[in-house]
Amino acid sequence: MKIIITGGAGFIGTHVVKLFVKKYPQYQIYNLDALTYAGNLENLKDIEHLPNYQFIKADITDEKHIQQIFDEIQPNAVIHLAAESHVDRSIMNPNQFVLTNVLGTIHLLNAAKKMKDFKVFYHISTDEVYGSLGETGYFTEKTPYDPRSPYSASKASSDHFVRSYFHTYHLPVKISNCSNNYGPYQFPEKLIPLCINNILNEKPLPIYGKGENVRDWLYVEDHARAIDTIFHHGKIGETYNIGGNSEKKNIEVVQTLCRIMNKKMNKPNGYYEKLITFVKDRAGHDLRYAIDFTKLKTELNWQPSVSFEEGIEKTIDWYLNNSEWLKNVTSGNYQKYYEEQYSKR
Numbered sequence: 288m289k290i291i292i293t294g295g296a297g298f299i300g301t302h303v304v305k306l307f308v309k310k311y312p313q314y315q316i317y318n319l320d321a322l323t324y325a326g327n328l329e330n331l332k333d334i335e336h337l338p339n340y341q342f343i344k345a346d347i348t349d350e351k352h353i354q355q356i357f358d359e360i361q362p363n364a365v366i367h368l369a370a371e372s373h374v375d376r377s378i379m380n381p382n383q384f385v386l387t388n389v390l391g392t393i394h395l396l397n398a399a400k401k402m403k404d405f406k407v408f409y410h411i412s413t414d415e416v417y418g419s420l421g422e423t424g425y426f427t428e429k430t431p432y433d434p435r436s437p438y439s440a441s442k443a444s445s446d447h448f449v450r451s452y453f454h455t456y457h458l459p460v461k462i463s464n465c466s467n468n469y470g471p472y473q474f475p476e477k478l479i480p481l482c483i484n485n486i487l488n489e490k491p492l493p494i495y496g497k498g499e500n501v502r503d504w505l506y507v508e509d510h511a512r513a514i515d516t517i518f519h520h521g522k523i524g525e526t527y528n529i530g531g532n533s534e535k536k537n538i539e540v541v542q543t544l545c546r547i548m549n550k551k552m553n554k555p556n557g558y559y560e561k562l563i564t565f566v567k568d569r570a571g572h573d574l575r576y577a578i579d580f581t582k583l584k585t586e587l588n589w590q591p592s593v594s595f596e597e598g599i600e601k602t603i604d605w606y607l608n609n610s611e612w613l614k615n616v617t618s619g620n621y622q623k624y625y626e627e628q629y630s631k632r
């Protein structure tokens with residue numbers, strides 16, 4: 288089987304590519320990625336020599352190039368992760384999110400539609416398409432879409448296009464919508480790696496609003512396992528929610544990071560907590576996300592295997608042991624982005 292995995296040099300894609308390349312030596316894995324600020328081939332150093340792995344630098348907004356690649360490879364499957372993924376960037380520049388997340392997805396669908404022995408187009412999406420919950424309730428696969436940021440609107444649109452290709456052209460598709468991931472290789476623009484990086488540099492830990500917003504956290508390797516399960520056993524035309532069973536307020540997450548880091552860096556209790564700084568809220572900030580993943584659990588026997596307490600320890604240890612990685616990704620344009628984001632808050 289020949290599988291194109293898009294966005295394989297990004298955070299989640301790195302874990303998915305590694306899992307598939309190592310677990311399925313009989314598959315040929317093509318990692319198709321444009322290497323934007325979020326993509327990093329360093330992540331894949333330990334598997335790049337394996338015979339069933341190949342990297343292809345390509346931009347999914349370039350329809351001609353995408354078609355050429357598909358014509359050449361004749362893939363049997365696509366796992367589509369490539370996207371602009373950060374909500375704050377979507378607030379600054381919505382257009383790029385439409386180009387990559389909507390148009391890019393359509394280009395891949397068009398190319399897949401022309402393949403002869405094509406088994407599945409698996410689209411990786413987010414729980415943010417369902418909007419924002421109040422203090423109770425959960426998102427199920429039947430929750431109506433209600434995206435509220437340019438990022439989630441672009442992902443919702445791409446989900447609709449994927450479903451439309453199933454109904455209109457009978458393209459075999461699957462979709463999953465997952466909650467917040469955390470773990471190794473996450474770019475330090477997202478809450479957890481940003482705060483770890485700032486703690487290491489003793490810089491303020493910016494909490495939007497009052498820190499009361501709730502996210503459901505899933506360790507990234509559990510997401511990669513869910514993707515493996517759905518890819519192989521999920522039903523064509525179906526959607527599966529993926530969640531971590533681990534709802535936390537943002538302030539709790541950051542306090543947990545501080546507590547663990549105080550211990551690891553031999554600082555007194557309360558030391559890094561002094562860096563916590565409440566800043567202007569994110570525009571249109573969704574209050575709460577919580578996922579009901581009963582369908583995935585009962586039909587495909589998947590559930591998270593790493594608790595938040597265990598996962599956050601592993602994550603911190605990874606960043607402490609990979610300070611060069613963190614240094615590399617925070618050089619160049621990162622400072623400019625960081626200053627633009629936080630000088631206004």
Ligand code: NAD
Nearest residue numbers: 294296297298299321322323325326346347369370372468
């Ligand atoms: P990421 O930003 O870390 O990585 C995105 C990858 O896509 C990068 O390697 C980047 O180079 C590549 N890419 C971006 N634009 C491209 C283009 N035009 N052509 C080709 N490649 C391009 O993202 P992530 O956090 O790993 O998320 C991966 C997918 O999972 C996204 O579709 C995202 O919406 C979805 N998702 C993420 C989370 C999360 O918590 N991070 C949760 C649920 C779903």
Ligand code: DAU
Nearest residue numbers: 372373374413414415466467476477478493494495500537
């Ligand atoms: O729910 C899934 C989504 O989770 C994915 O689809 C997105 O790709 C991913 O980025 C993530 O979106 P969030 O907006 O929830 O993640 P982020 O890490 O940006 O923010 C998590 C929470 O922390 C959110 O309530 C905003 C808040 N926050 C974030 C940053 C970067 C802060 O308080 N301070 C910060 O500096």
